[in-house]
Amino acid sequence: MNPSPSDALLSPLPVGQCFTLATIMEATAPKPGNIHRGADFEDTSYPDFLVAATVVGPIMELAVELPLGHTVLSAVKATRAAVATNTNLGTVLLVAPMAKVPRTKALERGIGDVLEKLTPQDARDVYQAIRLARPGGLGKVESADVAGEPPEDLIGAMQMAADHDMVARQYACKFEDVFTTVVPWLVRALDAGMLLADAIVHVYLELMSEFPDSLIARRRGAKVAQQASDMAAHVLASGRPGDEDYLGALSDLDFWLRADGHMRNPGTTADLVAAGLFVALRDEIIKPPFRLVHPS
Secondary structure (H helix, E strand, C coil), rough: CEEEHHHHHHHHCCHHHHHHHHHHHHHHCCCCCCEECCCCCCCCCCCHHHHHHHHHHHHHHHHHCCCCCHEEEEEEEHHHHHHCCCCCCHHHHHHHHHCCCCCCCCCHHHHHHHHHHCCHHHHHHHHHHHHHHHCCCCCCCHCCCCCCCCCCCCCHHHHHHCCCHHHHHHHHHCCCHHHHHHHHHHHHHCCCCCCCCHHHHHHHHHHHHHHCHHHHHHHHHHHHHHHHHHHHHHHHHHHCCHHHHHHHHHHHHHHHHHHHHHCCHHHHHHHHHHHHHHHHHHHCCCCCCCCCCCCC
């Protein structure tokens, strides 16, 4: 007997769909300083994120069967063929190792197996993907700089970048921040009764206040990244989501982050939120049907 559409909703979402939905949910929420359905950048738009999420989903579905580097490089190539700019490199780097964990294994246990089995070819493919995406690199860390020759040991390179790049840090710490910080904060926000979009924005602010954004630091320096972190903390201290003071402080932060030609875009924070959403969807912490925003 063929399953009915309602039966399909009772089954775990395929990994590829988890990636696509996590990316769309993160991009749709009105995060300050970032692209969402009500705000584009001059060279990148909200539809770009939707297109990239769609074309990469099938690649993530096959991640469990393929080398990690192949998955990352294929995802970046598919994105570059579909949209004009880098929209998802950080999210791809974060989700690909988790997508490679078999569904029969818990993510926190299986991610270590994935990272321990990386090969020099994985490092070469990941470095090629980073160069193709042209995000500004993981930072110049002597021999680990992506402008140089790829290392034999990808984890070693990530460890050298971990103190100033939150994506690299996840490879170095077996994604501990995603599992023990991002996902629990998301669960806490949803348990407090927030709609999904409000929860995403709130966790985004919490992350930025706790971990100064790596992309801002790379583009504008550690001092500016810390300033953004302090302003996010001020929003959180202003009240609950929806309060007048909270919304006013959120608007001020959004205006400041969007100044300077969007060079204060907290892109790494957004990537971490997307990774947390992937985990929540993969592990059925968030289940369909979804209510992202208030009905208009």
